[in-house]
Amino acid sequence: MAIRVQSETFDPGLELNALHAANRGIGAVVGFVGYVRDFNDGQDVAALFLEHAPGMTEKALARIVAEAEQRWPLLGVEVLHRVGHLQPGEPIVFVGTASAHRQAAFEACNFIMDYLKTRAPFWKKEDTPEGPRWVEGRDSDLAAAERWRR
């Protein structure tokens, strides 16, 4: 597994290719990319700041990936999350999962994103025409994570 928390941008295509190149037994790679939008909750968003909790962030992501690896037969996982100042259109997060067959890769990618959204210590602050504001958590994200409980 690879976990990276960085301020620099990234190329999702390169990340996907690197996941596949690591193992010829891989028959399926699924990638999710999250981007900064220019509009949220009725307000234009000019820029985004992402705060995190150094140390805790990496531990939380590693725990999430370890749980995914227990649930599905994965041959590779990468989680990359950016922090600091971002502009609309820039990628924020990449989750890539690799497996022999597609179903495990699809489900594990979905699971990792649902858990990342609700259990990894990142916080978004938006610059809007009315000033900066912290993004509030969504109940729909909690519900999405809840469905994986067993």
Added chain:
Amino acid sequence: MIRVQYFARYRETIGVDGEQLAWQDGFASLDDLRNHLLARGGAWAVLAEQNLMCARNQELCGLDEPLRDGDEVAFFPTVTGG
């Protein structure tokens, strides 16, 4: 000694990113520590929020998590990454 950290909106509201508190026998759980901080009044009232999240020694936990002398605790609002 307990090291406490505040993140994001809580850090801004309280005005510090963290502090160290002398250990007290009454700190049986994270909730006891939170109540101790809430008793200060003012900006600390933010810690009464329903959707507060917390961590002990860099692991997410509930407010009922037992606390020990030397622990590192973090209080923060609902996470919004991804």
